[in-house]
Amino acid sequence: MNPKTASPGAFRDVAGKPQQCAANEVQALRERARHLEEILFGLPGMVWAASADGRIDFLSQQWAAYTGSDPTGQHGVTWSVLHPDDLDGVMAAWRDAVLACKPWSLECRLRRHDGQYRWFAWRGTPLRDDSGNVAHWFGVCTDIDDLKRAQEKLEESERRYTTLFNNHTMAIAHYAILTDQHGQPVDYIVKQVNTAYERITGINRSAIEGKRVTEIFPNIRDAAFDFIGNFGRIGLESGEGRFETLSLHPGGRWVSIYAYSPAPRECTAMFFDITERKHLEHARRETERRLQLAVAIAHLGFWEWEVASGKCYYSPVWKKQIGYQDHEIANLPEEWQSRLHPEDRRRVLAEVAAYLAHPSSDYRLEYRLRHRDGSYRWMIANGVPLSRRSKAGLKLIGTQLDITENKLAEQRVREAAQHDSLTGLPNRALIFEYASHLVAAAQRSHRQGAVLFIDLDRFKPVNDLYGHEIGDRLLQEVARRLLKCVRGEDLVGRLGGDEFVVVLPHADEKHPAATVAQHVVEVLSTPFEIDALDLSISASVGISHFPQHGIDVDTLIHAADLAMYQAKQCGHGSGSTQVFAASMNARVDAAAAIEARLKRALTRGGLVLHYQPVIDMQSRRLTGVEALLRLTGENGEIVGPDRFVPIAESAGLIGLLGEWVASEACRQHEAWRHQGLPPVTIAINVSPLQFRQRGFARTLTDIILDSAVEPACIEIEVTESTLMDSMEDAVAILKNIRAAGMRIALDDFGTGYSSLSHLSHLPLDKLKVDQSFVRRLANDRASRAITGAIITLGRTLNLEVVGEGIESEETLDYLRQNGCDQAQGFYISRPLPAAAFADWYRAHSP
Known part of the structure; x- marks a missing residue:
């Protein structure tokens, strides 16, 4: 190899130079050359020699055995066996060494005859003549591949240890164990700590490294955990251990320690902060203690x-x-x-x-x-x-x-729920239940009976003129007079408002229903004296007979209702009676007109939501609104849900109607947000038929989740009667709704048949006390008792309780003092269009 030209030199075999000597001398030289080659071939590395100018003159046989190329060929040594990444560096280093006439060494990779590269160490020394000039170069090339690999593994191991030691989340400390004359641990020196140790303990490594632990923590032997003994045992016995203890460092942090001995009389400890876990364990024990106390x-x-x-x-x-x-x-x-x-x-x-x-x-x-x-x-x-x-x-x-007291309270609520709180008469639920038994008994005995549907004429003007208190007392007196008009076996009940029902299980030629109806008209036409007032009203009475007009209570009451409407039309509000006739089905035509209007409204517009505020009893701040659906008539008049919801149910439109309400409520919620209002919880009423429709929960959930409204801002209101039809199915539906994040309120509570056992299974958030109880609080003991019982039940079940139909400050104060959480009613606000509600909110927000 000639460094001046940076090109491979030609191989020259020293033993092959022509000699002009005698035959015996030639033979001796050849013998010595062969012997020398055998010695060189037996060496672990390759031996090489070069001329003074750096040209390779000799390579031992190991070169050919390793590379598979013969250096004695025409072209001499081929340096293509050098790794491409090493070739330029090797040639440059060899050239510099020859020019400087200094010993030469480097490491490079040579390609073996099978194509594999291995690491070799080249070492070369210049040999000088008597005048001090370089005469030859001599050196060896040794296979160091195994050593190189071992060194790389060692470096990788050290790198991993360094990485572990410098872990930013785990505190690590390395100790040297000190013993007494008996070989027992008495102290240890902190040899090294990592940066995480500094960060977690708050102590700079310069303050502790190289020092005895007893110097750093003079009271270490007083600690509950024997640091010196445990770390010393591990270091002296080459063992390991795991411990949990309070740290010695400021702050009183709990640590989990894993310690092991990496070398004799040494211990490495890894510290894991488990303070939060310890706090959680303490909290769990405290919870268990409180639970035991609560159980007691x-x-x-x-x-x-x-x-x-x-x-x-x-x-x-x-x-x-x-x-x-x-x-x-x-x-x-x-x-x-x-x-x-x-x-x-x-x-x-x-x-x-x-x-x-x-x-x-x-x-x-x-x-x-x-x-x-x-x-x-x-x-x-x-x-x-x-x-x-x-x-x-x-x-x-x-x-x-x-649960005896709860059962008694449940029984009181049940009994109260089956009777009208104002008049003491059976309410709608008990009317239907008891009347069904009467009709069934009459059928079995082939008797005839009748149902009277009574609606008071001119009651609303009296109620509006003199107030609800006078109106309520008038209704109570009407109930007393009705009871005097019938026999003991007959049933008198109040459907609601100014509507009453009388069921006559025996009505034939000897005891005609028309006679009883006329007597009712006459009795109720007599003026009522209430305080100093002389009040005059009348009654319109519709009559249906069974089995002629129906064999079930629903049909009979519906027929009597149609007959009452006809009586009211014929009597012009001055008291009249009518027996049901098929021609009275003209009211069905009105229902058909509303149905057609509903269908148009769903596709072309005509539905609107009004929003009635619900406030917190204590702060009087808004907690949400109830969305109330309205239908605009042909002439722009507003049609209430009491008229169109039953028609929507019978026409199969209730599902579409409910979907419109949910979508519109979500749209309006976002509109209010854009106007600067905070997120407002909107309560949506669900009719019984809509609730029982297949896929109701899925459809509702999809509408809410497809909108930008948080599900928790939507509250679903269902009535007791809706849930009681099929409790198991109702619970499943409500759980699906709740799982989507929506809230659930039980509406009109106190008017149905729900019990404590039922309520405890329902995933509810809120109870709404029916307004029929709330409006009578001031003057009716029974209403107060029922309302108090409902509030108590709500607290027992950890539910919010809302009082509906609040129309005075006195009622609001009474409910607040008795633990009611929220309030709703005309006293707070009437249902408002969306824009009007936004104005109301701004006017009432602090």
């Missing part, structure tokens, strides 16, 4: 039952619930079974057997247990299985709660 306050009784063995356990509170001390009742299943109410025993034992046949996570029973004093107490038991492998291995554990 709530008087929850505990029980356990091993089904196969029959072993039971009843806690002292369980026994106290039925009036006994702990030692007075044995822990046997018979003690429970024998005290079951006779009317409950068969049902309860059947439910228990059904549960044992198919155990699940939901074990819930309601029953009555005999108290020591002979009375029966209502209980509710909840349980969970500790094992479900089989009935033989099943063990149940649960609680028992005395």
Whole structure:
């Protein structure tokens, strides 16, 4: 290799130079050359020699064996075996060494005959003649590939350790263990800490590295955790360990420590901050303590039952619930079974057997247990299985709660809910229930009967002129007079407003319904004296007969309603009676007109939402609005939902109507936001038929999620009667709606048949006290009792309670003082168009 020309030199075999010597000398030289080649070939590396100008004169046989190329050929050494990335550097380094006449060394990669590259170390030394000039170069080329790979692995290991040590989230410290004369750990030196250690502990490494831990923390031996002993044991025994303790550093942080010994008498510790986890564990223990305290306050009784063995356990509170001390009742299943109410025993034992046949996570029973004093107490038991492998291995554990007071409150609400709070007469629900029994009994005995539908004439002017208080007292007096017009077997009820119904189970030629109807007209035409007022009203009465005009209550009341409307038209509001006739179905024509108007409104416009504010009782700030649907008539008059919703239901339009309301409410919500109003919760009423339509929850959810409105800003209002038809289906629908993020309110509460057990299963957020109770609060004890019971139930179930129909400050104050959360009614605001509501909000916002 000639460094001056930077091109490979020709190979010259020293042993091959022509010699002019005697034959024997030539032979001796050849023998020495061969012997020398054998010695060189046995060396672990390649031996090379070069002339003074850097031209390679000799390469040992290992070169040909490794590269597969013969350096004795015509072209000498071929340097294409050098790795392309190394060639220029090697040639340049060799040229510089030859020019400087200094020893030469470098590392490069050579291609083996199979194409693989391996690392070699070239070492060369200049040999000088007597005058000090370089005469030759001599060197070796050694395979260092294995050493190179090992070095790379070591560097990678060191890199990983450095990366781990410099971890920014994990504090790491390295210690040297100090011992006494007996070899026991007495201290340790902090050799090194990483930056995370500094950040987490707040201590600069310069303040601790190289120092004894007892110097850094003089009170370390007083700590609950033996740092010196534990770290010392690990370092001396080449072990490892995991610990949790309070850190020695300021702040009192909890740490989890993993420590190991990387070398004798050394210990490396990794610190993980677990303070938050410890706080959570403490919070969990505190929650458990509070739960135990709450259980004691709530008087929850505990029980356990091993089904196969029959072993039971009843806690002292369980026994106290039925009036006994702990030692007075044995822990046997018979003690429970024998005290079951006779009317409950068969049902309860059947439910228990059904549960044992198919155990699940939901074990819930309601029953009555005999108290020591002979009375029966209502209980509710909840349980969970500790094992479900089989009935033989099943063990149940649960609680028992005395719900007697709740049951009594439920009974009072149920009784009150079936009667009109103002008049004490049966309300719509009880009318339909009781009248169905009367009609069925009359059919079985082939008797005839009648239904009277009574509507008061000129009542509204009286109510508007003299106020609701006088109007209510007038209705109460009407109820008393109606009761005097009928026999004991007849039913008098109030449908609502100024509408009453009389059911006559026996109405024939001897006791004609027309006679009773006329008597009602005459009695109610007599002036009413209320305070100093002399009030005159009249009644229009419609009559339907069964079985001639129908065999079910709905049909009969509808027929009587049509007849009443005809009587009102014929009597011009001065009192009249009419018997139903098929020709009266003209009202159906009016319904058809409304239906046509609805269809046009859904496609061309004509529907509008009005919004009635709902406020917080305490702050009187807005909490939301109720969206109330209105239909504009042909002449621009507003048609209320009481007229068009039943028609929409019967015409199959209620689903489209509900979808329009949901979409319009979302649109208006966003419009208000653009006008600067805050997010307003909008309540949407859902009719029973719409609620029961297939896919209702999915359709509603899609509309809300497709809009820009947060689902929590939409509240769905359903009535009690809507849910009671099919509780299981209703719960599933409401859960789907709730899962989408919407809120749920139970509307007109107190007028249906819901019970505590039903309510506890419903995913509700709010109860709305029916306005028929709220409007009578000032002068009716029953309404106050019912309203108070509903508010109490709402609190028990952790629900918000809204009072509807508030029309005075006195009513507002009463509800607020009795724990009602929110208020709605004309006293706060009438339902307003969207623009008017925005003005109302700005005028009433602080």
